[in-house]
Amino acid sequence: MFEFPVLVGDIGGTNARFALVEKKGAEPRLLAHEATADHPDPSSAIRAALAEDGDRSAPPRSAILAIAGRVDGPEIRLTNAHWTIAGERIAGDFGLSTAVVVNDYVPVAAGAAGIEPHDLTPVGHCPRVPGGARVVLGPGTGFGAAALIPYSAHLAIVSTEAGHTELGPVDAFEEKVWHALERVADRITVEAVLSGPGLARLHAAVAHVRTGQPHDKIDPAAVTEAGLNASDPHAAEALALFARLLGRVCGDLALTFLATSGVYIGGGIAPRIVKVLEESGFRAAFERKAPFAAMMKGIPTSVITVHDPAFNGLAALASEGEKFVYHGQVWRKPA
Known part of the structure; x- marks a missing residue:
């Protein structure tokens, strides 16, 4: 379902945390914590996080982002911040093959499977x-x-x-x-x-x-x-x-x-x-x-x-996606 490296993000009303899962089964590697108020949109925060990483790894090929809000349409507005999140737009901004957006407790639940x-x-x-x-x-x-x-x-x-x-x-x-x-x-x-x-x-x-x-x-x-x-x-x-x-x-x-x-x-x-x-x-x-x-x-x-439990769950969703069934906003590049 996901091409690696996979960008994973845990996005709340105050802070957005990003990490990379560089290959299937790998531990997520923290990139950065970005304050949502410091950026006009999620792509700006992702660019800043990737810039902090420099050339340590290849650019992401797909993404799965967890947000503090209800995922009920192609565009989701954060409850306590000004960002609007759309998987298709983020995929276009970074040339991704797949972009998935889920509620923030979906990865926490996934992480509980192997905690x-x-x-x-x-x-x-x-x-x-x-x-x-x-x-x-x-x-x-x-x-x-x-x-x-x-x-x-x-x-x-x-x-x-x-x-x-x-x-x-x-x-x-x-x-x-x-x-x-x-x-x-x-x-x-x-x-x-x-x-x-x-x-x-x-x-x-x-x-x-x-x-x-x-x-x-x-x-x-x-x-x-x-x-x-x-x-x-x-x-x-x-x-x-x-x-x-x-x-x-x-x-x-x-x-x-x-x-x-x-x-x-x-x-x-x-x-x-x-x-x-x-x-x-x-x-x-x-x-x-x-x-x-x-x-x-x-x-x-x-x-x-454990610190940042959502990251372990996001990595599980990226690496073991076939094991889990969950609701989310899914965008894939047309064949």
């Missing part, structure tokens, strides 16, 4: 169970999720918009927090609370509930730091609530896809709060799924700790 134990930090003590479906998800700038499902001799990757599903309170404290939470488009969704901006919303709402006074939002990184070092009790409580809500949503997605081979948590937040996940009731919330609590106890949950 090594040393790239995971388990949360709870459940042994890995091979052969079943898996779910990958991640709270970061937003909330992404996908499932990896065995289908005959293939692995089907199902992208989702789970971040835009509704989320509600389950006890009296959460109900008070929900009344104080900032809405997004008049909704409280998974992404509205389980993301960087969502952590800031939770902190402001928890402080409001505990003090009786409205509280301004602060930077999510500041919430995390203050919660971890116990300098702000409201931040610590917000982090614990974040972890319980994440456990609940992980459990819901595990049930949705019967992910008996595990739930893998990526994104930028989870690796920083592993201790909170272990101590806050994450697993209890994950397992509290009557009448299937016994089944849930046997499903492992882990945090992905």
